Amino acid sequence: MSEEKKITLIIERQDSPESAPYEETFEVPYRENMNVISALMEIRRNPVNAKGEATTPVFWDMNCLEEVCGACSMIINGKARQSCTALVDQLEQPIRLAPMSTFPITRDLAVDRSRMFDSLKRVKAWVPIDGTYDLGPGPRMAESKRQWAYELSKCMTCGVCLEACPNVNSKSDFIGPAAISQVRLFNSHPTGEMNKSERLETVMGDGGIMGCGNAQNCVQSCPKGIPLTTSLAAIYRDTAIESFKSFFGSDNKL
Amino acid sequence: MAGNRDYINRRIHSLLGVIPIGLFLIQHLTVNFFATRGPEAFNAAAHFMESLPYRYVLELFVIFLPILFHGIYGVYIAFTAKHNVSNYGYFRNWMFMLQRYTGVITLIFIAWHVWETRIAIGLGWVDLNYQLMENILTNPFFFWFYVVGVVSTTFHFANGLWSFFVSWGITMTPRSQRIMTYVSIIVFLAVSYVGVRTLFTFAYGI
Ligand code: SF4
Numbered sequence: 200m201s202e203e204k205k206i207t208l209i210i211e212r213q214d215s216p217e218s219a220p221y222e223e224t225f226e227v228p229y230r231e232n233m234n235v236i237s238a239l240m241e242i243r244r245n246p247v248n249a250k251g252e253a254t255t256p257v258f259w260d261m262n263c264l265e266e267v268c269g270a271c272s273m274i275i276n277g278k279a280r281q282s283c284t285a286l287v288d289q290l291e292q293p294i295r296l297a298p299m300s301t302f303p304i305t306r307d308l309a310v311d312r313s314r315m316f317d318s319l320k321r322v323k324a325w326v327p328i329d330g331t332y333d334l335g336p337g338p339r340m341a342e343s344k345r346q347w348a349y350e351l352s353k354c355m356t357c358g359v360c361l362e363a364c365p366n367v368n369s370k371s372d373f374i375g376p377a378a379i380s381q382v383r384l385f386n387s388h389p390t391g392e393m394n395k396s397e398r399l400e401t402v403m404g405d406g407g408i409m410g411c412g413n414a415q416n417c418v419q420s421c422p423k424g425i426p427l428t429t430s431l432a433a434i435y436r437d438t439a440i441e442s443f444k445s446f447f448g449s450d451n452k453l
Numbered sequence: 454m455a456g457n458r459d460y461i462n463r464r465i466h467s468l469l470g471v472i473p474i475g476l477f478l479i480q481h482l483t484v485n486f487f488a489t490r491g492p493e494a495f496n497a498a499a500h501f502m503e504s505l506p507y508r509y510v511l512e513l514f515v516i517f518l519p520i521l522f523h524g525i526y527g528v529y530i531a532f533t534a535k536h537n538v539s540n541y542g543y544f545r546n547w548m549f550m551l552q553r554y555t556g557v558i559t560l561i562f563i564a565w566h567v568w569e570t571r572i573a574i575g576l577g578w579v580d581l582n583y584q585l586m587e588n589i590l591t592n593p594f595f596f597w598f599y600v601v602g603v604v605s606t607t608f609h610f611a612n613g614l615w616s617f618f619v620s621w622g623i624t625m626t627p628r629s630q631r632i633m634t635y636v637s638i639i640v641f642l643a644v645s646y647v648g649v650r651t652l653f654t655f656a657y658g659i
């Protein structure tokens with residue numbers, strides 16, 4: 200009988216946010232239709248590395264297991280993507296896993312994406328409708344607009360586009376393509392549009408649209424196929440117009 | 454004006470790259486191209502440029518100050534990137550990296566070129582004529598230094614024109630950006646030809 204087929208994983212690990220990273224190799228028995236997460240679960244069940252030594256189980260983050268939550272993002276063979284949809288059969292062996300270095304590492308493959316949620320708060324990525332009385336129904340949205348806006352709304356804040364961007368790093372404060380695209384989404388909403396200037400002014404500040412250098416890795420990497428570079432160009436256009444309006448004056452500005 | 458200092462600096466940086474620096478580049482290479490019609494034609498064209506009215510004002514506001522701002526702020530921009538073409542080897546990512554590399558090369562080249570020509574002329578060390586460039590470019594090292602410098606400049610200009618169209622919100626759709634990529638390639642080839650052709654004339658008289 201032939202030997203049991205195994206797959207090899209080389210994992211960049213880190214025990215705590217401050218400790219030094221190290222590499223550890225694992226061999227796990229192959230099963231059909233495995234994905235990276237099921238391989239990691241195998242390590243968790245039997246935390247023994249390739250040298251046969253007992254070790255701590257590899258830690259990672261996950262939730263939906265169907266590429267809608269974004270929690271399981273990591274670097275797989277050099278590129279950032281979701282581990283739940285990374286099928287072992289389609290990956291080159293050995294499989295190299297590493298945490299997304301753009302974010303603070305909490306442990307092993309798990310990172311803290313708080314900065315993305317903070318950016319969404321900064322740009323007011325919502326439609327404010329709260330008040331002390333009923334505002335009544337809002338205006339309707341054109342179907343043609345609704346269609347592309349829906350695409351933008353698919354963002355799951357996974358962080359892949361930030362990881363792929365050469366301008367999101369420790370030397371720059373660029374908030375990344377995801378939040379900028381959300382500015383476009385909420386500015387396109389007929390009610391959200393009422394705060395358009397406010398959102399634009401935020402991305403005309405620190406870490407805003409000018410951090411973009413048009414490397415366009417984001418649009419190539421986004422698992423949801425969001426037209427990020429179109430959003431970035433749209434915000435480039437809107438902020439240029441906003442600058443003119445606020446300098447030369449307009450109906451909406453003093 | 455809305456937006457903070459960084460925002461305004463970036464906008465100025467992007468604008469200056471095309472207006473006036475890009476326009477000056479085209480004009481400069483065009484005037485130099487007279488060299489291909491012989492030393493007299495070049496000397497006449499250079500003399501015309503030299504005797505423009507309020508020349509120092511033009512030089513200061515159309516050439517030196519814009520280039521200084523664009524160059525110094527550009528170096529700062531170049532060093533805030535963390536290149537990753539080995540993992541994300543897409544065309545635009547390569548262009549992004551080359552834009553930063555050629556920016557630095559171009560700055561070094563221009564600094565040397567201005568020193569050797571405009572400043573040396575201003576200090577009365579040399580005279581502005583065909584002979585000056587011929588002397589510089591018949592040296593093989595400087596010939597290749599100039600070829601690299603000119604091609605790096607034209608690349609930086611052509612690719613910069615592409616990002617200029619995005620940064621000012623003109624090309625938004627992937628299709629318009631792709632067509633602009635083709636346009637920028639043609640601009641790169643055409644302007645490089647004009648520049649390098651002139652260098653060959655000075656160096657080899659052909
Ligand atoms: S835009 Fe795409 S890659 Fe970026 S966070 Fe959203 S889903 Fe992830």
Ligand code: FES
Nearest residue numbers: 264266268269283
């Ligand atoms: S677990 Fe939710 S995207 Fe992978």
